Amino acid sequence: MRKLLTCLVILASGPLAAQDAVSATAPGASAGTGADAAPVVSAQAADTTEQPAAQPAARAGAETPPEPAAQATDGIFPAQPPETVEELRWIKRVVAVFADSPNDPLFRRQMEALERDPAPLAFRDVVVLTDTDPAADSALRQTFRPRGFMLVLVGKDGQIKLRKPLPWDVRELSRAIDKSPLRQQELRDLGQRGGVAIGR
DSSP: OHHHHHHHHHHHHHHHHHHHHHHHHHHHHHHHHHHHHHHHHHHHHHHHHHHHHHHHHHHHHHHSSOOHHHHHTTTSSOSSOOSSGGGGTTTOEEEEEEOSOTTOHHHHHHHHHHHHSOHHHHHTTEEEEEEOOGGGOOHHHHHHOOOSSEEEEEOTTSOEEEEESSOOOHHHHHHHHHTSHHHHHHHHHHHHTTOOOOOO
8 A cells, every 4th residue: 555655645735846847947947948049139339330331342342333325435535646647547447636725615525515414425436635735736636637626527438527616516526427427337238147236
């Protein structure tokens, strides 16, 4: 009988011991959770401290590649123009802009018009050369003999296509270029290669 009672006491005390074990480990578990939360917070803090350093790098990377527009208009207004137009023969069309001073209102209007819309000029292989110093008597000035303001369009063949005493906009220049036989041939070749011409 005593053995039976001992067995019953042991069996009854088993679930109580298990509950005590669970309640004893629960605070430890919550403490463990708290301990786990601390590294997460520190990791987030580390992330926020690293983000400002990463953002400038991304911005710097975004600024490094040149914009398509910059690539399209590169070389139209050379910092160091060639000595003579002959150097550009069969390579570029030349728009030469002359004036007796860089402050000439006609010269300023002309340059503003060209710089405002350079993409059609780039598409037509145009380079813009300027001369606002009559005293220097440059080779460009000796070739074209300008008087005051003058705009000269020279084809790729080196021949003068037009002279104008007043500013022209990019659209007018583009139309004048597109009428030339050489330009018509270029457009046909471009069409055969699958290129797209811009009609501006």
